[in-house]
Amino acid sequence: MTSKVVLSLNNLHVKFKTLAGTINAVRGVSYNLYEGETLALVGESGSGKSVSTKAITRVLPGNSTISGDGIIYKGENLLEKNEKDLTRIRGNDIAMIFQDPMTSLNPVMTVGYQIAEPLIEHQHMNKKEAKKRAIELMNKVGILKAEERYGQYPHQFSGGMRQRVMIALAVACHPKIMIADEPTTALDVTIQAQIIELLKDLNKEYSMSTIFITHDMGVVANIADRIAVMYAGKIVEYGTANEIFFNPRHPYTWGLLMAVPDMELKDQDLYTIPGSPPNLLHVPKGDPFSFRNKFALNIDLESEPPMFKVSDTHYAATWLLDERAPRVEPPKEIFDRWEFFKTNIENKSVVKE
Structure with missing residues (x-):
């Protein structure tokens, strides 16, 4: 079938x-x-x-x-x-993960908020709900100390961790x-x-x-x-x-x-x-x-x-x-x-x- x-x-x-x-x-x-x-x-x-x-x-x-x-x-x-x-x-x-997360992520916006933003825009969550869900997604994709790293910026992450951020962002809205x-x-x-x-x-x-x-x-x-x-x-x-x-x-x-x-x-x-x-x-x-x-x-x-x-x-x-x-x-x-x-x-x- x-x-x-x-x-x-x-x-x-x-x-x-x-x-x-x-x-x-x-x-x-x-x-x-x-x-x-x-x-x-x-x-x-x-x-x-x-x-x-x-x-x-x-x-x-x-x-x-x-x-x-x-x-x-x-x-x-x-x-x-x-x-x-x-x-x-x-x-x-339809979500997309790009080749170079350093150029795809906004350098002046925290990674946590970049994950939360589509949840606010598409899922109509309030900021508190979106932050909670973003931290859950960061944990799911293997970012340690997600709650602490929520407020950090892309340049503070390694290449592999930035790619995990991109993946969390991509799957945020299922x-x-x-x-x-x-x-x-x-x-x-x-x-x-x-x-x-x-x-x-x-x-x-x-x-x-x-x-x-x-x-x-x-x-x-x-x-x-x-x-x-x-x-x-x-x-x-x-x-x-x-x-x-x-x-x-x-x-x-x-x-x-x-x-x-x-x-x-x-x-x-x-x-x-x-x-x-x-x-x-x-x-x-x-x-x-x-x-x-x-x-x-x-x-x-x-x-x-x-x-x-x-x-x-x-x-x-x-x-x-x-x-x-x-x-x-x-x-x-x-x-x-x-x-x-x-x-x-x-x-x-x-x-x-």
Whole structure:
């Protein structure tokens, strides 16, 4: 039985007008987010991960243009909402944890009041009730001596503690959807693991659906139920965690998986995908990944591939899946990492559908 869809993106496009021209940052992104699941958006910097999620509640700069067939939440199209409606939805229904809490938190406002503010605004609590609830949330996310630290400022917290403040702020109003934009990038691996476990616990406790943005496939294996791989503003592969890790079909996904360092693999150089992502001021003809893809076919230089169906839950946009294409097997280096991926996937909380 399939879970209920809580959010649906349909053919989303985002463009930015700049002095150099128009940047086609997001090009026809579509996906469903299901109740209680964690969907990971993965890909290199500039692939459109953050922009596509910020478009959901329209927290993009003024030079952006958002279009498409709809962003559907609770049966309504968010693209048609006015600013007043979106202000009510932000934080209350759809919350966001940003990559750098130091720039996201207000430096001249105490962290406690920043957590209490949405409770006053959206939950209509008085200041006393909001403070009590904010302290409870600070305790819940692992901030010691929360009552004492309520009155402190962001610069008095470490990077990991600031991220915990951001998480407390995000879950304050029990949102239905959490968007976590690379929340562990600036943290060391020990703190990173703690934050991941905290997010998994809160996701389960509050029955939230989470969109987790990252470029770290090791983190993805530990947290994601489904994965959307993005490249050059588009989703190029989409499937369950098991499908993406153990049956990847797009050469770009192969590259991302081979780039995951595994300490068990001795005497092996770290892999990097050759070349650089394309300039989205001028989207190249054909498949944008073809110039970095040693398996590229002649048609990749002429026509962008459609999404080919691998299974009912697994799709990939590569001409290698066309029935006329030569058979190409994934590089053996991916199989060398399967035990590492398997361990991480088994250790995560899996959403049952």
